[in-house]
Amino acid sequence: MMDIMKRIYMDHSATTPVDPLVVDAMLPYFSERFGNSSSLHSFGQEADEALSLARAQVADSIGAQAEEVIFTSGGTESDNIAIQGVISRDSGKKQHIITSVIEHPAVLSTCDFMKGIGHDITYVPVSSEGIVNVDDIEKAIRDDTVLISVMHANNEIGTIQPIEEIAKIAKDNDVYLHTDAVQSVGKIPVDVNKLGVDMLSISSHKLHGPKGVGALYVREGTLLKPVTFGGGHESGLRPGTENIPGIVGFAKASSIAKERLAIDSSQMGRLRDSIIKKVFDTIDDVRLNGHATKRLPNNANLSFRYVEGESMLMLLDIAGIAISTGSACSSRSRHASHVLDSIGLDPDYVHGSIRISLGRDNTMEEVDYLAGTLRETVSKLRQISSPAKC
Amino acid sequence: MYSKKIIEEFTNPKNVGIIENADGVGEVGSTIDGDVITVYVKVNDDVLTDVKFKTFGCVVAISTSTMVTQLAKGKTVDEALTISNEDVQNALGGLPSGKDRCSGFALDALHKAIEDYRNKA
Numbered sequence: 481m482m483d484i485m486k487r488i489y490m491d492h493s494a495t496t497p498v499d500p501l502v503v504d505a506m507l508p509y510f511s512e513r514f515g516n517s518s519s520l521h522s523f524g525q526e527a528d529e530a531l532s533l534a535r536a537q538v539a540d541s542i543g544a545q546a547e548e549v550i551f552t553s554g555g556t557e558s559d560n561i562a563i564q565g566v567i568s569r570d571s572g573k574k575q576h577i578i579t580s581v582i583e584h585p586a587v588l589s590t591c592d593f594m595k596g597i598g599h600d601i602t603y604v605p606v607s608s609e610g611i612v613n614v615d616d617i618e619k620a621i622r623d624d625t626v627l628i629s630v631m632h633a634n635n636e637i638g639t640i641q642p643i644e645e646i647a648k649i650a651k652d653n654d655v656y657l658h659t660d661a662v663q664s665v666g667k668i669p670v671d672v673n674k675l676g677v678d679m680l681s682i683s684s685h686k687l688h689g690p691k692g693v694g695a696l697y698v699r700e701g702t703l704l705k706p707v708t709f710g711g712g713h714e715s716g717l718r719p720g721t722e723n724i725p726g727i728v729g730f731a732k733a734s735s736i737a738k739e740r741l742a743i744d745s746s747q748m749g750r751l752r753d754s755i756i757k758k759v760f761d762t763i764d765d766v767r768l769n770g771h772a773t774k775r776l777p778n779n780a781n782l783s784f785r786y787v788e789g790e791s792m793l794m795l796l797d798i799a800g801i802a803i804s805t806g807s808a809c810s811s812r813s814r815h816a817s818h819v820l821d822s823i824g825l826d827p828d829y830v831h832g833s834i835r836i837s838l839g840r841d842n843t844m845e846e847v848d849y850l851a852g853t854l855r856e857t858v859s860k861l862r863q864i865s866s867p868a869k870c
Numbered sequence: 871m872y873s874k875k876i877i878e879e880f881t882n883p884k885n886v887g888i889i890e891n892a893d894g895v896g897e898v899g900s901t902i903d904g905d906v907i908t909v910y911v912k913v914n915d916d917v918l919t920d921v922k923f924k925t926f927g928c929v930v931a932i933s934t935s936t937m938v939t940q941l942a943k944g945k946t947v948d949e950a951l952t953i954s955n956e957d958v959q960n961a962l963g964g965l966p967s968g969k970d971r972c973s974g975f976a977l978d979a980l981h982k983a984i985e986d987y988r989n990k991a
Contacts, residue, residue, distance in 0.1 A: 786926060787926070788904060788905075788926060788927050788928050788931070789928075790928040790929055791880075791927070791928055791929055791932060794872075794877070794880065794929050795881065798877070798881060807904065807928075816904075827901050827902045828901050830904075831901070831904035863886065864883060864886050864924065864925055864926075864932060865906070865924060865925060865926035865927075866924070866926075
């Protein structure tokens with residue numbers, strides 16, 4: 481059992497620790513340079529300068545123009561502004577949105593709400609490897625389609641979606657394309673022009689920045705209506721006094737992520753591949769969920785037969801390792817995540833899934849400890865479960 | 871979160887296993903639902919002399935399984951049938967709210983094992 485000081489964090493798709501350099505960048509903006517960026521005096525000017533610089537840094541990290549970046553409270557709000565903002569342009573008219581079955585709840589629940597108020601949604605399926613079929617999207621397009629929203633990379637199984645190909649279809653059909661890139665920024669290259677998207681959501685806390693801040697990239701010329709109303713901040717799309725310390729931290733984190741992308745990505749990929757190899761070498765009846773290669777370098781989503789995800793999570797946690805599971809047991813039901821359901825995972829495996837999501841600070845030593853502990857954990861739980869009929 | 875007692879029982883469950891030539895076997899659940907609990911009983915002079923379990927499931931499913939076997943062992947068949955879900959939960963120091971779905975499954979499996987024993991007898 482590990483000392484509490486030696487806890488190993490491998491749940492970076494949930495959140496990441498804030499980089500100390502990010503904290504340093506933020507600190508002056510709490511009590512020293514605390515101004516409101518809308519104020520005309522020198523305090524306001526300081527804040528406004530910081531805001532402008534931050535906007536340029538975040539824009540630069542995704543290949544955008546500064547004025548195309550709208551700061552928000554995070555990925556969920558960005559997704560909401562993108563989807564609701566398009567629909568709101570003509571909310572009295574029934575409109576059609578295309579999305580995928582494996583989206584984050586921030587997109588799915590917003591689409592569900594839009595459906596509830598009379599709009600039409602097509603939820604395209606994914607392959608057993610968790611990838612959207614571009615043809616399905618093309619076929620789903622109708623005269624009243626106004627938006628396609630497909631995530632760049634999936635938060636559970638890490639699959640990378642064919643956004644560039646979807647962008648061509650969107651452009652040919654004069655439909656906006658939004659992508660939730662919350663999981664991909666800092667893991668794989670994200671360039672709004674290369675991807676060809678009209679809107680893109682980012683979250684700060686997934687890339688070693690503070691929580692409560694994010695951005696929506698809105699391509700110049702994209703018509704959106706605000707969904708909240710106030711003082712006209714952020715081009716009127718996200719009114720409310722800007723969270724300057726958070727935005728400064730987010731911008732610093734974005735710059736660092738961009739600088740380190742190549743090295744972080746290959747390091748995490750090396751560790752991730754090592755985890756998969758060690759697990760397959762030492763544990764029977766295991767599956768890798770998602771696509772073998774079209775996946776984020778930091779994601780390994782594995783399913784083990786005869787064991788249940790929460791039990792694995794708890795035993796690993798006791799051993800000092802933090803991961804997450806796609807199996808949730810609540811009072812009403814035990815259900816596998818909508819993502820694991822949508823890839824049609826064998827029922828024998830679907831409740832035994834865990835997501836290991838690495839960060840740039842994880843080491844090979846930690847990976848070795850994880851692999852050994854995982855082997856013991858699965859063996860222990862299988863002794864309890866097997867051969868009950870399962 | 872989970873009580874210390876639940877974590878203790880979950881990490882070191884007692885009475886895990888199968889009883890060969892059991893006098894009664896009760897099984898509850900399916901892999902599709904994500905829990906399968908099997909309870910085995912050995913009965914001598916109407917007393918549950920041995921009770922074992924095998925459980926595929928979450929922390930609650932495993933910790934309630936071991937607790938049910940511990941509470942039932944040594945009791946007469948009639949006494950064992952009076953064990954309530956509340957007794958099991960209390961013995962585990964309570965369950966976190968929203969986590970009680972699987973709490974009755976192990977008890978159901980024990981009841982089924984006793985029913986199986988009575989049907990055979």
